[in-house]
Amino acid sequence: MIEIENLTKRFGDRTVLDDISLSVGSGEILAVVGPSGAGKSTLSRCVSFLERPTSGTVRVDGKDFTRLDGDELLAARRGVGVIFQTAPLLRRRTVAQNIALPLQYLNATEDSVDKRVTELLERVGLSDRREFYPAQLSGGQKQRVGIARALALGPSNLLSDEATSGLDPATTRSILGLLGHLRDEFGLSIILITHEMEVVREIADSVARIEDGRIIESGSVQDIILDPRSALAHELLPDRPGVPHDGQGEVWEISHASRNVPLDWLTTIGSTPGLDGAQVSVLSASVEAIRGVAVGRAVLAISPSAPAGFAEHLTARGLHVRPVEKATAGSTEAAA
Ligand SMILES: Nc1ncnc2c1ncn2[C@@H]1O[C@H](COP(=O)(O)OP(=O)(O)O)[C@@H](O)[C@H]1O
Ligand SMILES: [Mg+2]
Structure with missing residues (x-):
């Protein structure tokens, strides 16, 4: 569960996010839409602990990470898996080795890493690509490796910043299908940042539109569709x-x-x-x-x-x- 309350982010005297409040519960997908430059990626970085808000709070599974430091912050970070537009995979490592990275940082035993990687590969439908290198994969397969790696530490939340931009429509649909499946199977809370309305239609439970750092409209997709003035x-x-x-x-x-x-x-x-x-x-x-x-x-x-x-x-x-x-x-x- 992710709860963002009155989040404001300034760079110098520029306000890039202005009093944003949003929340996404377990088993829910929130889509954040808006034009380029609206502040979506800044919001994403504030939720994935890469950026500290100027004011306001971000609570992940009940913990206000804006008040955490050191080891506590590191532990909280594990609660949010992040997927990027292009999965940042290491070229000289196989699919399995790429997925194993976060687990190795935790000094897990070789056996337990191996078991977990096998599980994750199955989950994202890449069991037969285990020993492939990133260059041998399609865009959609790379994105699946990125998703498996984001899930490696068992987060209950997933954050995706334009993960399907640049993929063809069929691949986009299959990645969205996978995310929907993960939401349902593990009760993940997912924030999907996108500029594609198609994505919202296909999979989001709720949606927020951001322009110039402010929420213009937000609510459940059903309620919004039912509102003739929206x-x-x-x-x-x-x-x-x-x-x-x-x-x-x-x-x-x-x-x-x-x-x-x-x-x-x-x-x-x-x-x-x-x-x-x-x-x-x-x-x-x-x-x-x-x-x-x-x-x-x-x-x-x-x-x-x-x-x-x-x-x-x-x-x-x-x-x-x-x-x-x-x-x-x-x-x-x-x-x-
Ligand atoms: N580190 C930074 N310093 C100054 N301005 C920034 C920084 N990061 C983002 N911005 C500005 O914040 C605005 C929102 O950017 P961003 O969050 O990337 O928007 P989006 O992802 O919606 O396209 C942009 O005008 C951008 O130039
Ligand atoms: Mg962006």
Whole structure:
């Protein structure tokens, strides 16, 4: 369990993290998203003990590491495994030897190291790569070695800073699958730092968006998806289908979490009270499941134009409403 409270980090007179509070419980994955330069890696370094916060606390499994020193700090460090964007593997050591490194620092016996490495290799699906060298591995396999090494000392928390950036989509999915499996099997608390919304959709239980060192939005993925006013929800919902249309009227993208809206919302949309005689046509519609919530997206053309108050009417029904720029909805110039 990791609890971050009122964490502020300054470099000189620059505030890079401003009053961040977040927590991730056992068996949970928290995704931290945000643009480049937002402060994500600084947050990661504050949680992995590489950087001391200017103020605030970071508690790992109940212990406030900002108050620890020396041996106590070293022991606390073992509670957090860290995975990086590129696994920092030693080229002249085999997979097994790389995974054994943290165990050897602890002066474990050769037999116990060997046994533990065998276990870890199995866990990350690399038993048949034991004697390979890093140069003989794919990017995804290297990342698996990095994960095995991060788990070597049996941490109850895992921190990943852009571990899937630079991997192809299929490999990303398999690494995320592994992390999800580890969360479930060992009840790990995992903080996943990423700039990819795909990752959040696929695996996160909760999500926080950081911009300029501040939390802009945070909460459980389910709650956020169910909130029609959430900006993050728009990003989490399925990718926008490319929709051709003739450029007539206004085009709106409507998304929703099914639990929030009546099943017949789309078929009855033409008789929505606020519509006031305007015509609605459905350009596309789709539904998919995210974290156990069925979410749908539809693109509507409203002609000749949407009456004032129509958007509010839909929002009140639990729908997320977003006008689509003509240019992104179709290639034809607008008639009006
Ligand atoms: N050691 C440091 N000294 C001064 N500024 C830093 C230091 N580390 C990071 N920064 C600044 O903090 C900001 C956030 O950086 P970072 O945490 O790497 O963001 P992200 O990982 O979200 O891209 C950046 O503007 C960066 O230049
Ligand atoms: Mg970073």
